[in-house]
Amino acid sequence: MFAQHFPVLPIVLPLIGAPVCMLLARSQLAWLFATLISGFSFFISIVLLLTTLDQGVLSYALGGWEPPWGIEMRVDVANALVLSVVTGLSTLVLVYAKQSIDKEIDRNQHTLFYTAHLLCLAGLSGILSTGDAFNLFVFLEISSLATYTLVSLASDRRALTAAFRYLVMGTIGATFILIGVGMMYMKTGTLNMLDLAARIAEYDSNRTLNTGLAFILIGVSIKLALFPLHMWLPPAYTHAPSAVSAFLAGTATKVAVYVMVRFIFTIYGAEYVFHEMGMDVILLVLAIVAIFNCSFVATVQSNVKTMLAYSSVAQIGYMILGISLVTSAGLMAGLLHIFNHALMKGALFMAVGAVLFRTGSADIKAYYGLGKRMPLTMAAFTIAGLSIIGVPLTAGFVSKWYLVTAALEQQHWLIAFLILTGSLLAIVYIGRVLEVAYFKEPADPTDTTIKEAPVLMLIPMWILVLANIYFGIDTSLSVSAADAASKWLFQPAADLGAVR
Amino acid sequence: MSFIVDYYNYWIVVFLMMAGFYIVISANNLVKKVVGLNIFQTSVFIMYISIGKVSGGSAPILADGITSYSNPLPHVLILTAIVVGVATTAVGLALIVRIKRAYGTVEENEFKDKDALI
Amino acid sequence: MAELIDLVLLGMLAITALRIIFLKDLFAVVMLFGIYSFLSALIFVNLDAVDVAFTEAAVGAGIATVLMLGTLALTGRKEKANSHTALLPLLVVIVTGAALIYGTLDMPPFGDPENPANQHVAPRYIEESPQEVGLPNMVTSVLASYRAFDTLGETAVVFAAAIGVLSLLGLPKQSQATIESGLKSHLVLRVVAKLIIPLILVFALYVQFHGDYGPGGGFQAGVIAAAAIILYALVFGLPLATQVIQPKLLKILASMGVLIYAATGVAGLFFGGNFLDYNVLASDPVAGQHIGIIVIEFGIGVTVFAAILSIFYGFASQAERANIQ
Amino acid sequence: MLVLTATSVAILSVMALALARALKADTVYDRILGVNMVGTKTALFIAVMGFLGGRPDFLDIAIVYALINFIGMIAVLRFFEYTATDGEPGDKEQSS
Amino acid sequence: MILETLSTILLISGAFFSLTGAIGLFKFPDFFTRVHAASVTDSIATILIISGLILRTDFDLVAIKLLFILVFLLLTSPTASHALAKSARHGGLLTLAEIRDTQNKDNG
Amino acid sequence: MNIWSALEPSQLINLSIIVPVIGAALLVFAGKRPNLRETVSIATAVILFTLVLGIADNTFNQVPMATTWVVLLSGLNIAFSVEPLGVLFALVASFLWIITTIYAIGYMRGHHEQNQTRFFCCFALAISTVMAICFSANLLTLFIFYELLTLSTYPLVTHAGNEEAKRGGRVYLGILLTTSIAFLLFAVLGTWVSAQTLEFTPGGVFNDVSSSGLIAVLLVLFCYGIGKAALMPFHRWLPAAMVAPTPVSALLHAVAVVKAGVFSILKIAIYIFGIDNLSEIATTDLMLYIGAATVLLSSFVATTKDNLKARLAYSTVSQLSYIVVGALLASSIAAAGATLHIVTHAFGKITLFFCAGAIMVATHKKNISEMVGLGHKMPLTMIAFAIGALSIIGLPPMAGTWSKWYLLVGALEQDKLIIVAVLTLSSLLNVAYLLPIPIKAFFTPAEPNQQPESWTETQHTPLPSLIAIAVTASACLLLFFFPQPIIDLINLIPGVSTEF
Amino acid sequence: MDRKTIIYLVTWTLILAVFWLLLSGFFKPLLLSFGLASVVLVVVLVRRMDNTDNQPQKPSLSLPFFRYIAWLLGQIVLSSSQVAKLVWGSSKRLSPTTTKLPVAHIPEDSRVLYANSITMTPGTLSVDIDDNYVTVHALREDSIKSLQGGKMANSVANISGDKN
Structure with missing residues (x-):
């Protein structure tokens, strides 16, 4: 009976769940509730993904008002894919959070944490599913506000300054998006994305629309931490509670990447953005600089969380690079990497969180000799790290493969080569951690408090690790979804209306 | 001439936005940054409302004898945006209070220095 | 007349904003921000956005100012002298501003009922909503x-x-x-x-x-x-x-x-x-x-x-x- | 109509003068005085503007203005008392 | 017609008084005297202008709301002025006379 | 000969890859009990060898064998199929595994090494990946298992766990992963994009090789991408890997790993480019001369090394390039010589390494200068060393004669007189750096501070090690007299022939 | 709850109800019931506040009060013109002074009215108020004199005088 409402449920469930969670004063209860809500959203997202693969686009008119007068939820293969990643990772992180939060966050703030997490989830789901440009802004802000809260919940005082910087940058980004949406509205009189696409297609080239797009892209670039605008991300991910880092690294920036894809491909149309405005070159250069600069910075970090954060920025470079290739194959590689990167970064941050849980530090010195003391955690770190490097039979290899293939199809030999050499830097920074973990003696060999992480942390971590391997071997689901998504996105923007 | 008459509103708004934006990125004091953010956002709100204005129109509340109404849609959007803005401000200010307690200062360069000491 | 009032108010806003940039007394900054909010709300009234003005006055001018004052009470009211150069921010702002001005050049004229923004979706809200939803x-x-x-x-x-x-x-x-x-x-x-x-x-x-x-x-x-x-x-x-x-x-x-x-x-x-x-x-x-x-x-x-x-x-x-x- | 226009121009000028006072004040109290005056005149101005635009039925907004202005004033005074130690209240304000 | 004339007179004189107060805001020498100038605009100008406006209504809800505004302003403005002056005085701001006294003391 | 005839032929491939993995798993459980552990090791090795024999039998009988595991990427599988070159390599590797295991039991016990379970376990895994490389049906599979081989041998290289081992491991992993990701993966992708297939196809996959600069670049990328072939200047990992325990050096760095490298080059030369097409590619000569230069230069370096294992390592670098040269000569005879050289060099070099290990266990000596007069103390070992050395040099009656002979004939046939000169000169250098060791051991009197009179070889060299040395040394002899089965197998390789 | 409290609450209820009706101007049943609920809610809150701060304030709406307001309006007009003269005239005519006026005889409830009246009349400004004195700042000394005349103080005292 509720099947037709599925497009809206991944948003509404956590949105209703959040205040309920707040009312459940007990920490345990709130945890259980939040996890169940998140898990249920995940289930619905999977159903949505399968449905969209089967039937194409699902449109849902909120309040019964047909678009463009009302707000529309539009679930297609592309956002169903990202939605599954977000809700899935959220569920795993919540399972993981139980104990990690116990240790890292003050007891009476646990309910607030779960509430904020659910709000963040609702926001991210909303951004993904919505078919309305302004509605996107609203959900962007829900998720952002919840995120600032989540980051600042950490006990480290540097989390506060990190959260503040995040807030300032994030708000500037959101305001830029608002300006851009305003300019689009000014020229078209509509906010519905499909409608916008159809009406923008009527203009050849228009200074207002160009500026609007530029502002949206800059705003989204801030949110997704594209290279020169990434400075907020490393401190935020470093000092946030582990569970938050794991969740955000895998989802928040990815959602922003999806937003960029959505604006470029379904609203303005690749033709307009790349050929009229020459955005592809800009994005391409920024992406490559991001890959090299941030990978390099990652190699010299002594804090492992910071290292992973910079690595995330570099990995975002790969996604943007895929998009900027302006081919269906490139876009598909970018989308695939969104999916795969969530798996690997989630696992890595969980492993780092587990180490933090036991040793109380994320410094590389804390990893001395951990290979023996926390074998399962470090094994997870190793496999996820290999995935980041792009070793075959891991998910990372698959996305790298498609990315390079896409570059080569366009005869971009240099770019393909740069992609591969870029991943060499990953060997360095992951290798550093593995080396001290397996070959250094622990600083204090008598310390018996450092033992394997609790089971509740290991289970979600290993689910992600196994997913890394599974999706590195059986790529049929991820690749076909990404492929369908990119094909769908890549048809001329004006034609998207025909799907309705 | 009509050029200026057509756009003067937007130009001043652009100036206001940029004034706010400048405060955000140049200010060292966090409270001032937040004030700048608010000015920036408020100016964007004015831009939106300008979009919806119809010359000779009236407020979009049904009344007898009035035929021309301004566009209500930007109003709705900005209502939302204002609330969003103040929500962000509240969280930002709360962060500032905590930063002051943790660092003893709200000047950006000073707490950077203090962290460098650790 | 409405355009004139609009212009005067915008001018006042501009002066206020400029003053805020250079003020070092944060109390004054916050109070001027309150004025800024008030004036922009006036502009909203003038541009027929009465609901928005209502909200801006209550939320922007009221709550935001009170919260800012509360923060100042805890953090002190003087901004320290700015040590780093303001050149880069200025550059960023000029570039952004230039982009916006460039964008305005193709904008529909201010206040024209024929503007696309007032044509496509909005008419239905104006013409149908009183029947469909039943509210004035x-x-x-x-x-x-x-x-x-x-x-x-x-x-x-x-x-x-x-x-x-x-x-x-x-x-x-x-x-x-x-x-x-x-x-x-x-x-x-x-x-x-x-x-x-x-x-x-x-x-x-x-x-x-x-x-x-x-x-x-x-x-x-x-x-x-x-x-x-x-x-x-x-x-x-x-x-x-x-x-x-x-x-x-x-x-x-x-x-x-x-x-x-x-x-x-x-x-x-x-x-x-x-x-x-x-x-x-x-x-x-x-x-x-x-x-x-x-x-x-x-x-x-x-x-x-x-x-x-x-x-x-x-x-x-x-x-x-x-x-x- | 002319009268209303004249009145609104007058109120606008008063607002401008009060704003000038608030922008460039000798003491913080002068500034508060200026701000307060801008607030009360804004409320009046809205009332006049309603008549000017032919739709005087939005006076609720003016009430809210007056109200918020009052609360803002109280808040200024209240929190000013906390931080008065920061600097002599009567001293000349620096501005660059 | 009579009403309109009356209203015009009230509005014009209200405008006059408010301008007067605003000018006083600049002309008067110190804070306390400036408060007096401000209270001119707060009290008499408000009263006159709002009465002028009331006369232009159909004496319906609008008039009542204008009356509310007036009452509200008359209730809050002096309160605010008083609180402000009191704060200033407790904050150590001296009146002109007091300044003169201290200067005399210093000289003498 | 085929004791597995009851099984479906294709299952043999699966089994030959899986059996070592199962063995490794069993080893983990048997870890606490050395005797059981070693029984399992040997049993696994023997079973594997019989499996490979079965495959060889089927190959002679022209029974097609192929299996597909998973569809990894669209149109690309992890798939295996049997062809004679792979069978040959598999035979060598699996046979030598038995011998090495026997040797290792003695060595590891005699040397009191730590973490022996990990050692045998990784060893088994490495062999599993080697088997997969042998039978890989396409480039992707080859690449994947090539990478896995690198990773599974890394713990073996750093087995000692000290600073030197770590440094060696870093160089090992660094060079092998860098080259494989930056060049090999790139070349694989380039092949995929330009040929639209990665299947190993007799005669090559490219339609027209001469006109394309791309294919010329690909050849260079393949040669350098397969870092395990140790072509200069990417040869540094091999000497660095000598920090590993001697059995590792013996099997992996004389046989499995390095031969996997040159095997891959041969396989690519034969099945991707096609031997006949090679001469048309612009860069073949360039790589040929680089190979030749590596032969000479590393021989020179070898003469300067006093550390025995280091000298052997440089010798290996030199000998590997023989095979590269043979592959690139674009002659069917030279290719046959190169293939044969895989076998003969394997037996020769492993003998030498076994001897070096035996000397180290018995006398703790690593440097050649200390081994003067050792022939009197360890006659068996030193005789074996002499046999191995002669085989490497290529003097009758040792197996190495045949392979060098074919290589020379191939070079002459192609009128590459420079190559002929290089091969000859290099053989002279081999004499110069290998033969002095046994000569001085036997014909120079021992230094006064040598071991006491009562010291005997059998007492201090573990018996299993001695047996292993004897087996490989006699194999060097036997293969000179009975090379026919191997030659038959080589002649089955398409495009390769010992016929003039 | 004693009688006084009940009267007090009823007064508030009535005032608030009238206030609602005047604001609303709608007499639909739905809105009226909302109004009723609102008024009840607010009265409950008023009661809560009074219980916490013990300073109930009763709005006085008696005849003398309105008479006073009318008189005050006249005063405001008069004094405003004086101040206007000061503004437009020479600033030398200013002679600001500060004086304390006794308020002990005025009922406590009405002192605030007195102070606000002083402030509202241009030319005089109440600066401080305590149990005995109200401190007044005046632009000219003669404004103080008229205050010292006590007419305003008496009027204020009369308003609540007949009530308590």
Whole structure:
């Protein structure tokens, strides 16, 4: 009976769940509730993904008002894919959070944490599913506000300054998006994305629309931490509670990447953005600089969380690079990497969180000799790290493969080569951690408090690790979804209306 | 001439936005940054409302004898945006209070220095 | 005339903004920001956006300023001299501004009814909404019905902000201790405040329930009601205020408001409509719309009131603490 | 109509003068005075503007302005008392 | 017609008084005297202008709301002025006379 | 000969890859009990060898064998099929595994090494990946298992766990992963994009090689991408890997790993480019001369090394390039010589390494200068060393004669007189750096501070090690007299022939 | 609850109800019931506040009060013109002074009215108020003199005088 409402449920469930969670004063209860809500959203997202693969686009008119007068939820293969990643990772992180939060966050703030997490989830789901440009802004802000809260919940005082910087940058980004949406509205009189696409297609080239797009892209670039605008991300991910880092690294920036894809491909149309405005070159250069600069910075970090954060920025470079290739194959590689990167970064941050849980530090010195003391955690770190490097039979290899293939199809030999050499830097920074973990003696060999992480942390971590391997071997689901998504996105923007 | 008459509103708004934006990125004091953010956002709100204005129109509340109404849609959007803005401000200010307690200062360069000491 | 007023007000805004850039006294900065908000709200009135002006006055000028002042009370009022060069920010701003000016060149002229923005979607709101939704205030119709999902998100944003401030600053303990706080020595203030607070509260509730007919609605009402309690707290001190409205109650109210809103949407599902579809709530669609809008506006009002007040409590408790020490 | 226009121009000028006072004040109290005056005149101005535009039925906004202005004033005074130790209240304000 | 004339007179004189107060804001020498100037605009100008406006209504709800505004302003403005002056005085701001006194003391 | 005839032929491939993995798993459980552990090791090795024999039998009988595991990427599988070159390599590797295991039991016990379970376990895994490389049906599979081989041998290289081992491991992993990701993966992708297939196809996959600069670049990328072939200047990993225990050096760095490298080059030369097509590619000569230069230069370096294992390592670098040269000569005879050289060099070099290990266990000596007069103390070992050395040099009656002979004939046939000269000169250098060791051991009197009179070889060299040395040394002899089965197998390789 | 409290609450209820009706102007049953609920809610809150701060304020709406307001309006007009003269005239005519006026004889409830009246009348400004004195700042000394005349103080005292 509720099947037709599925497009809206991944948003509404956590949105209703959040205040309920707040009312459940007990920490345990709130945890259980939040996890169940998140898990249920995940289930619905999977159903949505399968449905969209089967039937194409699902449109849902909120309040019964047909678009463009009302707000529309539009679930297609592309956002169903990202939605599954977000809700899935959220569920795993919540399972993981139980104990990690116990240790890292003050007891009476646990309910607030779960509430904020659910709000963040609702926001991210909303951004993904919505078919309305302004509605996107609203959900962007829900998720952002919840995120600032989540980051600042950490006990480290540097989390506060990190959260503040995040807030300032994030708000500037959101305001830029608002300006851009305003300019689009000014020229078209509509906010519905499909409608916008159809009406923008009527203009050849228009200074207002160009500026609007530029502002949206800059705003989204801030949110997704594209290279020169990434400075907020490393401190935020470093000092946030582990569970938050794991969740955000895998989802928040990815959602922003999806937003960029959505604006470029379904609203303005690749033709307009790349050929009229020459955005592809800009994005391409920024992406490559991001890959090299941030990978390099990652190699010299002594804090492992910071290292992973910079690595995330570099990995975002790969996604943007895929998009900027302006081919269906490139876009598909970018989308695939969104999916795969969530798996690997989630696992890595969980492993780092587990180490933090036991040793109380994320410094590389804390990893001395951990290979023996926390074998399962470090094994997870190793496999996820290999995935980041792009070793075959891991998910990372698959996305790298498609990315390079896409570059080569366009005869971009240099770019393909740069992609591969870029991943060499990953060997360095992951290798550093593995080396001290397996070959250094622990600083204090008598310390018996450092033992394997609790089971509740290991289970979600290993689910992600196994997913890394599974999706590195059986790529049929991820690749076909990404492929369908990119094909769908890549048809001329004006034609998207025909799907309705 | 009509050029200026057509756009003067937007130009001043652009100036206001940029004034706010400048405060955000140049200010060292966090409270001032937040004030700048608010000015920036408020100016964007004015831009939106300008979009919806119809010359000779009236407020979009049904009344007898009035035929021309301004566009209500930007109003709705900005209502939302204002609330969003103040929500962000509240969280930002709360962060500032905590930063002051943790660092003893709200000047950006000073707490950077203090962290460098650790 | 409207254009002229618009121009003068914009000019005043520009001067105020410029002054804020160079002021080092943060108290002055915040007060000027209050003026900025007030003036921009005036512009909103002038541009026919009465609902927006209502909100901007209450939220932007009122709550934001009070919160900023509360922060200043804790962080000090002088901005230190800026050591780093302002060249880069200036450059960024000039480039951004230039981009915006470039963008304005193809904009439709200001105020022209033929503009695309006023042509496509908007006419339906203006022409059909009084029949479809049955309210004279089109802004409320769009806000609470056509774009109700936005508004649900907005309520969630307010809720999220309350969560954020709660987690950062905490809520004051409800205490019987009569700490000497508030403006105790201001007899005149106490008396006047006591007289007008009930009136403000009734006014807030009036705004809550008359959003259908004129400017106003849940957001504005919630803020005004919160402002009344804030006034009480300012004059009589936070401890007394927390005895009148308990912090715990606020937590519950904030959650309940969002739930009321969302539950209305879910009710739509059970009656066979889409999420937030009010037409199905009653046999007559317009009556259904009316019910739905009243209920969700109520939810908004409750959440906004509770959230804003708990945010204020959070700040005030910090100020109170600092004052005691 | 002319009268209303004249009145609104007068109020606008008063606002401008008060704003000038608030922008460039000798003491912080002068500034507060200026700000307060801008607030009360804004409320009046809205009332006049309603008549000017032919739709005087939005006076609720003016009430809100007056109300918020009052609360803002109280808040300024209240929090000013906390931080008065920061600097002599009467001293000349620096501005660059 | 009579009403309109009356209203015009009230509005014009209200405008005049408010301008007067604003000028006083600049002309008067110190804070306390400036408060007096401000209270001119707060009290008499408000009263005159709002009365002028009331005369232009159909004496319906609009008139009542204008009356509310007036009452509200008359209740709050002096309160605010008083609180401000009191704060200033407690904050150590001296009146002109007091300044003169201290200067005399210093000289003598 | 085929004791597995009851099984479906294709299952043999699966089994030959899986059996070592199962063995490794069993080893983990048997870890606490050395005897059981070693029994399992040997049993696994023997079973594997019989499996490979079965495959060889089927190959002679022209029974087609192929299996597909998973569809990894669209149109690309992890798939295996049997062809004679792979069978040959598999035979060598699996046979030598038995011998090495026997040797290792003695060595590891005699040397009191730590973490022996990990050692045998990784060893088994490495062999599993080697088997997969042998039978890989396409480039992707080859690449994947090539990478896995690198990773599974890394713990073996760093087995000692000290600073030197770690440094060696870092160089090992660094060079091998860098080259494989930056060049090999790139070349694989380039092949995929330009040929639209990665299947190993007799005669090559490219339609027209001469006109395409791309294919010329690909050849260079393949040669350098397969870092395990140790073509200069990417040869540094091999000497660095000598920090590993001697059995590792013996099997992996004389046989499995390095031969996997040159095997891959041969396989690519034969099945991707096609031997006949090679001469048309612009860069073939360039790589040929680089190979030749590596032959000479590393021989020179070898003469300067006093550390025995280091000298052997440089010798290996030199000998590997023989095979590269043979592959690139674009002559069917030279290719046959190169293939044969895989076998003969394997037996020769492993003998030498076994001897070096035996000397180290018995006398703790690593440097050649200390081994003067050792022939009197360890006659068996030193005789074996002499046999191995002669085989490497290519003097009758040792197996190495045949392979060098074919290589020379191939070079002459192609009129590459420079290559002929290089091969000859290099053989002279081999004499110069290998033969002095046994000569001085036997014909120079021992230094006064040598071991006491009562010291005997059998007492201090573990018996299993001695047996292993004897087996490989006699194999060097036997293969000179009975090379026919191997030659038959080589002649089955398409495009490769020992016929003039 | 004693009688006084009941009267007090009823007064508030009535005032608030009238306030609502005047604001609303709608007499639909739905809105009326909302109004009723609102008024009840606010009265409950008023009661809560009074219980916490013990300073109930009763709005006085008696005839003398309105008479006083009318008189005050006249005063405001008069003094405003004086101040206007000062503004437009030479600033030398200013002679600001500060004086304390006794308020002990005025009922406590009405002192605030007195102070606000002083402030509202241009030319005089109440700066401080305590149990015995109100401190007044005046632009000219003669304004103080008229205050010292006591007419305003008496009028204020009369308003609540007949009530308590």
